[in-house]
Amino acid sequence: MSQSSQIFPWQRALWQGLIQRLHEDRLPHALLLSGPQGTGKESLARLFARAVLCENSGNNSLPRDDLPCGTCRSCLLDQAGSHPDHHWVGLLDSKKIIGVDQIREIGTSLSMKAHYSGYKVVVITPAEQMNLQAANSLLKTLEEPPSRSLLILVASHMTALPATLRSRCQRITCALPPQDAAVSWLEAQLTPGHDAGLLLALAGGAPRVALQMAQEGRVSQRLEVLDGLERLLRNQESAVTLAASWLKLELKEALYWMHSGVIDMIRLKSAAHPPRLVNPDMRERLQAIAAQMELKTLYYQLDKIGEASRLAMGQSNAQMLLEDVLIRWNERCSGRM
Ligand SMILES: [Zn+2]
Structure with a gap:
């Protein structure tokens, strides 16, 4: 899996809210990050998973910027993509669906004891591309969630996700950023010669889609x-x-x-x-x-x-x-x- 993870400027308030829940030990079993494509939901999910697993999370003696420390054993493993308690379920190769085998596999992993911090985190993205069997299998896990487990579903098309799944997750909406904020972020990422305003308009206001459009021509x-x-x-x-x-x-x-x-x-x-x-x-x-x-x-x-x-x-x-x-x-x- 790709390791890029960052908090985009427009996600700060969402991030603070998530971190506060983590520090107060108020995390639900399942979160649903929804919102238009290109707002950075996957990146947010990836970094939050890392924060949940970080051995220094909530350690008030550390200088706190509320980001995972980046130096503990958990953070290092996670940055290398090999944390045994962080499962990333996405589309395999050229497949267009997330299949039932992938979901069954995480069901089994979640039922076992965590290797490190006590939490096990699963990110499923794009969750709306689970087929019916996979969604039904996930529903069983959501009905009887293993303790100290966190499922993060990431979805850009909410209506394609079964209502039975949606209703069992706490929903967090990742909205499009204000235009000014998006344009200045985009300008900082682009090489000169690009029209950040036009790209953003073409991407329907989603800055990461705009950036990708520019990069892919x-x-x-x-x-x-x-x-x-x-x-x-x-x-x-x-x-x-x-x-x-x-x-x-x-x-x-x-x-x-x-x-x-x-x-x-x-x-x-x-x-x-x-x-x-x-x-x-x-x-x-x-x-x-x-x-x-x-x-x-x-x-x-x-x-x-x-x-x-x-x-x-x-x-x-x-x-x-x-x-x-x-x-x-x-x-x-x-x-x-
Ligand atoms: Zn750490």
């Missing part, structure tokens, strides 16, 4: 999607060939940019001067497409793209999914439905 793919939609509208390209060409971008990527464009078209259609656009630099082109569509059609498209994005998390055929969205797009645009 994903912004150029946005233009490819918009160009494609325009060609489709002008009947210069078919949905089938467009879907095939977009597969090089990855399905999620194409759907992400399409979704962001439709959100903006809805905003532009609903207000003459919408206060915020995801793609502020594309206003005119998006307005031109929106002018050819009815508002209810745009909402319909948004639903279809959302549906395809959910299916894309499973094992669906990417080409078929994209074709389906694009065919509907063209039919609706041309008023043929």
